[in-house]
Amino acid sequence: MTQLVDIRVPQDDQQGTHHVLANWLKTPGEPVTANMPLVDLETDKVMVEVAAPASGILKEVLKKPGEDVEPGTLLGRIEIGLAELPSAPVITYSNIHVEPTPTNDRREGADKMLLSPAVRRLVKTHHLDLSAIHGSGRRGRVTKQDIHAYLKQRKVPVAEDLPVLSSTETAPQTPTTGPPSTRIPHDAMRRRIAAHMTESLxxxxxxxxxxxxxxxxxxxxxxxxxxxxxxxxxxxxxxxxxxxxxxxxxxxxxxxxxxxxxxxxxxxxxxxxxxxxxxxxxxxxxxxxxxxxxxxxxxxxxxxxxxxxxxxxxxxxxxxxxxxxxxxxxxxxxxxxxxxxxxxxxxxxxxxxxxxxxxxxxxxxxxxxxxxxxxxxxxxxxxxxxxxxxxxxxxxxxxxxxxxxxxxxxxx
Missing domain, CATH: 3.30.559.10 (Chloramphenicol acetyltransferase-like domain)
Structure with missing residues (x-):
């Protein structure tokens, strides 16, 4: 007999706080343990972790990274009540690979979610080995500041923090009548700052x-x-x-x-x-x-x-x-x-x-x-x-x- 448990955005005491789903730390079908970090939510202020409400299997994901979510929003569901559950794998930075490999795409994709988009861009741009970088973030995660400090120590100039585009992507550009340019999409913090400042003034x-x-x-x-x-x-x-x-x-x-x-x-x-x-x-x-x-x-x-x-x-x-x-x-x-x-x-x-x-x-x-x-x-x-x-x-x-x-x- 199995049962589905809802994963929801926690109610927030901060009036008017805006949330964006940043990362899923597990993929559907993987085992999860109660109270382990499962989802990263980005607000205009901090990154907030949503913990798994129960042990079981991540059954379905209902919201994708980049989507706006509100307190109480249903993010996904965990299936519980299985006779046997495999142990949750231990994920460390030493086994994170930014470039996918044909034999391990799914595992690598889940591990990449431990890193913020800005960090992944810098890692890919500078071809970094994350195992060599000390993480100062929550639970030892590598932050953008950690990478900047590492590159400064190595006396490597930090590349401009622009989106890394795949061979099939092109950067949004202004009409060809104007000078060449590239647009950087606003993240949740910038959008919220813009709205907050406009509303106040x-x-x-x-x-x-x-x-x-x-x-x-x-x-x-x-x-x-x-x-x-x-x-x-x-x-x-x-x-x-x-x-x-x-x-x-x-x-x-x-x-x-x-x-x-x-x-x-x-x-x-x-x-x-x-x-x-x-x-x-x-x-x-x-x-x-x-x-x-x-x-x-x-x-x-x-x-x-x-x-x-x-x-x-x-x-x-x-x-x-x-x-x-x-x-x-x-x-x-x-x-x-x-x-x-x-x-x-x-x-x-x-x-x-x-x-x-x-x-x-x-x-x-x-x-x-x-x-x-x-x-x-x-x-x-x-x-x-x-x-x-x-x-x-x-x-x-x-x-x-x-x-x-x-x-x-x-x-x-």
């Missing part, structure tokens, strides 16, 4: 940005004094840690900025869960959340920032790392930008803080009643607000307090 929140200037001399001195001791404790002391700490002080001063707009009310949050905009090279932007920042000192903030950014870039963030944000900080200056405006609000929050490039500039200060010309490390800082929830009064009070904390930094 054009359909939801009227954006207004206030611009201040901050003298970073105090935090530069403090960082130079303490970064060695932080390093001894395994933590990198970044300027972003100071910006998060100063944002906490400013949010305490103006609690309305740490809020969510509703049609009938403004919801103020007790916890300051600060999202940190993190660039993933050409793959887009992700916003891991530093939970309850108001409970952490500078060391605690710096350590958690390090964990979140490393996990974001290695693809090992957990869904919980992206939930519950109440305010966002974008340190766009790390890539050379002086000012970015407006920085689009991460809905459903009501404000986003932007930090421009640290740059030595000539400024005028009054010292003992006389104007003096000084050279100081300066940065433009901005606050973009949802004008439905906040006005210039609250925005400027927040920024005044933020700059005050930065310029008069005192170790805490």
């Amino acid at each position: 054009l359909h939801t929140a009227p954006h207004v940005t206030t611009v201040f200037e901050a003298d970073l001399s105090a935090i530069v001195r403090h960082r130079n004094q303490y970064k060695a001791s932080f390093k001894q404790q395994g933590t990198k002391l970044t300027f972003s840690a100071y910006f998060v700490a100063a944002a906490v002080k400013a949010l305490e001063w103006v609690p309305r900025v740490n809020s969510r707009f509703h049609e009938d009310s403004l919801e103020l949050f007790a916890d300051m869960n600060i999202g940190i905009g993190t660039a993933l090279d050409d793959r887009g932007l992700i916003v891991p959340v530093l939970q309850r920042a108001q409970t952490r000192n500078l060391l605690g903030i710096a350590a958690e920032l390090q964990r979140l950014t490393e996990a974001a870039r290695s693809g090992t963030l957990e869904p919980a790392d992206l939930q519950g944000g109440t305010f966002t900080l974008s340190n766009h200056g790390v890539s050379g930008s002086l000012v970015a405006t407006p920085i689009i609000i991460n809905q459903p929050q009501t404000a986003i803080l932007g930090i421009g490039k640290l740059e030595k500039r000539v400024i005028v200060r009054e010292i003992d009643g006389n104007d003096s010309i000084l050279i100081r490390p300066m940065a433009y800082v901005t606050l973009t607000i949802d004008h439905r929830a906040l006005d210039a009064y609250q925005a400027n009070r927040f920024m005044t307090r933020f700059v005050e904390v930065i310029e008069n930094w005192n170790a805490e």
Whole structure:
């Protein structure tokens, strides 16, 4: 007597999260074990594994890689109740071959699904042996960053990350009347970013940005004094840690900025869960959340920032790392930008803080009643607000307090 068990997309606490089926880790007819990873779902934020709900045989696959799926969607079915089930094979990276072989096409195809499309393209482009590459991803999977690091170590230039086309495929091109070009299809993350940003800026929140200037001399001195001791404790002391700490002080001063707009009310949050905009090279932007920042000192903030950014870039963030944000900080200056405006609000929050490039500039200060010309490390800082929830009064009070904390930094 046999029975079919449904494999479904789990219900997701992240409102509005969009899912795309990325990979099946087994093919129909293969044995599976309860709780083993069975399906990879790609969201606009992280890669999520769906575990097998029971032990048995993967009977049928109802959704294919690349298809959009929603929480509760039926993905496939497992047949259980067989008298005997063969043991599930152990799959390691040493037995993955990117090029198919005539005698092992089916097994090789299943193994390839352990790798993301970007990784498979790089492996094929550079003819790599995956057994020689250490995987830093979940359960030891090789990530795009692992391959970049491996190629850098070998001093091999990384080929442009474009789709690898078979001999029967051609890249989509623009009409022949224009210059030659190649189109790169949008992945789930890029499509979701586009939709989220358009919705925030054009359909939801009227954006207004206030611009201040901050003298970073105090935090530069403090960082130079303490970064060695932080390093001894395994933590990198970044300027972003100071910006998060100063944002906490400013949010305490103006609690309305740490809020969510509703049609009938403004919801103020007790916890300051600060999202940190993190660039993933050409793959887009992700916003891991530093939970309850108001409970952490500078060391605690710096350590958690390090964990979140490393996990974001290695693809090992957990869904919980992206939930519950109440305010966002974008340190766009790390890539050379002086000012970015407006920085689009991460809905459903009501404000986003932007930090421009640290740059030595000539400024005028009054010292003992006389104007003096000084050279100081300066940065433009901005606050973009949802004008439905906040006005210039609250925005400027927040920024005044933020700059005050930065310029008069005192170790805490």
